[in-house]
Amino acid sequence: MSEGSSGPAIVVEGLTKSFGDVRALRGIDLSVPRGTVLGVLGPNGAGKTTAVRILTTLLRPDGGRATVEDYDVVRDAAAVRRVIGLSGQSAAIQEELTGKENLELIGRLYHLSWPAARTRAAELLEQFDLVDAADRPSKNFSGGMQRRLDLAASLVGRPKVLFLDEPTTGLDPRSRLGMWDVIRSLAAGGTTILLTTQYLDEADELADTIVVFDHGQVIAQGTAEELKGRIGGDVLEFVVPDRSRITDAVAAIKQIGEGEPHVDSDTGVVSVGVGGRGSDALIEAVRGLDVADVATHGLALRRPSLDDVFLAITGHAAEEDGAPSGKRRGRRGRRGTNPDSPKRRAS
């Protein structure tokens, strides 16, 4: 449909957007090559959803420009809508209608004939393993099934570019893995995907390239491996069951690590990057903690995760961000995203 199909599918330059005093986006630049998956990683309120809403023509930017499949999201918004699919943070399906009816409805709104809409719905129900549930009201679906149906709905128009805004938020681990499989197969089919997530392991699993958002800015960019390389080595980690001894534990290992140890006071997890001195650092840590007489468990060296990367870049963990949500009137915040619940899974 568009010319110059060798260029990037999504180009974003200097995008800004404010809601009153909240600067949700402070000049974002992005480029997503066709057929690749970009993971947009960041805590609540980092500006991920705002960026997706601008790229899907739901919101007008204050400044900068963005194109999807070479169409400008403001000037050619109608053309953009023909080539995109959007699956948001909650299942945007009509719960009273069956899975089949939901997809047929969307097909009709894409101006497919009734037979074509039925065929497309049947194809998608098959592809998303929803055939058995096709004739049941979707409110009786499990959370995972509802999200799959929502994703299927975003594919009715065979989009070239798919936007997935936190596609697994709120799903149980098993449904999450199922969703990952579906996203992988879409990517394998050549769809360009922009995926936002708060789950660091999710970006690691699915994305070809990752950008890290924080306070409306891109603070890091690269492949998962490149980002992990920023830590430059292993991470030493252990749990202090007696929270009152955490300070002593940190003092005991302070000289061993590179940089400040990170403490999660809820879980009692203490972690610190130790560079290439893996085993030596481990032995020193055991000695130090023994001398300080701090009981620990799970003391181990591990490869750095994206959690550590986030910590290293921003100085705070993904879920500790207290920034205002930047979402208008907080409405979207109530859509299935509970900012109080820990989003980060132990990896």
Added chain:
Amino acid sequence: MTAVAALETAPNLALRARWTTIDTLTITRRNLLVWMRVPAYIVFTVIQPVMFVLMFRYVFGGAIPVNVPGGYVNYLMPGIIGQTAAFASFGTAIALAQELQKGVIDRLRSMPMARSAVLAGRLVADTVRMFLTIMIIVGVGYAVGFRFTQGVVAAIAMILLATVFGLAICLIAAYTGLAIGDEESVQAFGLIWLFPITFVSSAFVPIRSMPGWLQAFANNQPVTYVIDTMRALAIGGPVQANLLKSIACLAGIFIVFMPLAVRAYKRAA
């Protein structure tokens, strides 16, 4: 996808209008389907108004003296039909707030469909629903003694006026639903204003039975104009003055709230 392409590059308005109509009908069909699937909606749109008719007719009716031919039931029915038409808007506001909250509107707005269809389809479906409710109430009214006395044309005109009145209130509700955008808040506050404007009117009791300060409001507000017109069309009385006032008020509502609702939909985010 050629049809989709055709919509966006439509050389003439006729084709665009055709797709807008088709999209509106698709949304209308969906809304009516949803309505039929939810027992609570049926109760709200059918059983509740019927209970109102029976309660006012048999519980309060005896205590309310009116001076109209046919007695209180004839006084009551135009009022209860007007009130029912107004309260149908509850569904409009809640449904739009719900769709906004659940992201359904985001999805539809990100699709290459006619943007006006969501709002238009909602209003068409709710008007159909309201019309059915009115017809049921007229039927129940007939069963408990109500009679149109001014002929078929006047009766049809009354039902038409009630429907247009209900549509006008639905439009206000569409605006409030989209502007508030949160289902619970809409449930709690969105339509609380409907109670004073429908009850402090000539709908259920003669205004002269109210205290003087309340009469001043009740005598000079749109619901009274509309219901007095409906009552005159149903059981006789002067029509013209109240009809003109009603038309003026309804036109005012459409002129003010149509653009507001459209703007709220476009901004809905």
